[in-house]
Amino acid sequence: MPTDWSNLEVEAVVADYFAMLDAEIRHEPYTKSVHRRALSAMLNGRSDGSIERKHQNISAILIELHHPFVFGYKPLGNYQALLERVVVERVSTDLAFAARVSQAVDEPAPVPTVNDILARLEPSPQRDPVSYSRIMEQKEWQPRRYVVDYLEREARNSSLGRAGEEFVLNFERARLIHANRDSLAARVEHTSVAEGDGAGFDIRSFETDGSDRLIEVKTTAYGKQTPIFLSSNELETSREHRNSYHLYRPFRFRADPRLFAVRGALDEVCSIEATEFRGRFG
Helix, strand or coil, rough: CCCCCCHHHHHHHHHHHHHHCCCCCHCCCCCHHHHHHHCCCCCCCHHHHHHHHHHHHHHHHHHCCCCCCCCCCCCCCCCEEHHHHHHHHHHCHHHHHHHHHHEEEEEECCCCCCCCCHECCCCCCCCCCCCCCEEEECCCCCCCCCCCCCCHHHCCCHHHHHHHHHHHHHHHHHHHCCCCCCHHCCCCCCCHHCCCCCHCCCEECCCCCCCCCEEEEECCCCCCCCCCCCCCCHHHHHHCCCEEEEEEEEEEECCEEEEEECCCCHHHHHHCCCCCCCCCCC
């Protein structure tokens, strides 16, 4: 069996991945196994595991481009430069698909209703020490930087952000009521509404012993590994109150809302990257 993926094979796997991603963005059902069987017939004897890893590589590339990715294909680094080139070309030239992504990240979001909100809590993702790097090849290729940051645009969607905060408010009240702390549940505060964004957190809740639980909410319609965007105030507040500060991450919010939570200073619970610089004259 050949080890190198040909250009035709890479084009085929990228087209298949984007067909699934397009279905997710449209909120249309699809079956990964059906896609994989159809794709396998177009490839040169590739195993299901090999195809799966290629799909995961595409997720890693899309995250690097700050682009939505297919839920269920956990990002996997160490990918071909050829694969990266084909993915970048796709997101750079498919204008109809770009318009659908733009609409999806900007559209208003309702507060979802679920049967058992406490069952929506999942473990936080493990920090992955593997960098999302491409395989070094003889001819080094530098990708064009794609200018549309869809994940940042989604993070600025105030309707999505507010809906996520309301979801977490409901979760916290349910958590405290479940612990027979109804009086504390009644005191849970939507701080970002009561005081504005300057507090450095969105919700003031409580531990079962009555001590503060300060919660910053970062909501996404996409997968658990989707990066978050932080303000310097949020970072500093998390450091100052590291023992009581929690990040709640609602994800898959529009389709099948779930969330995870981590406690502590934000630069201790996730990898922080500087993405902006500020210039000042005088």
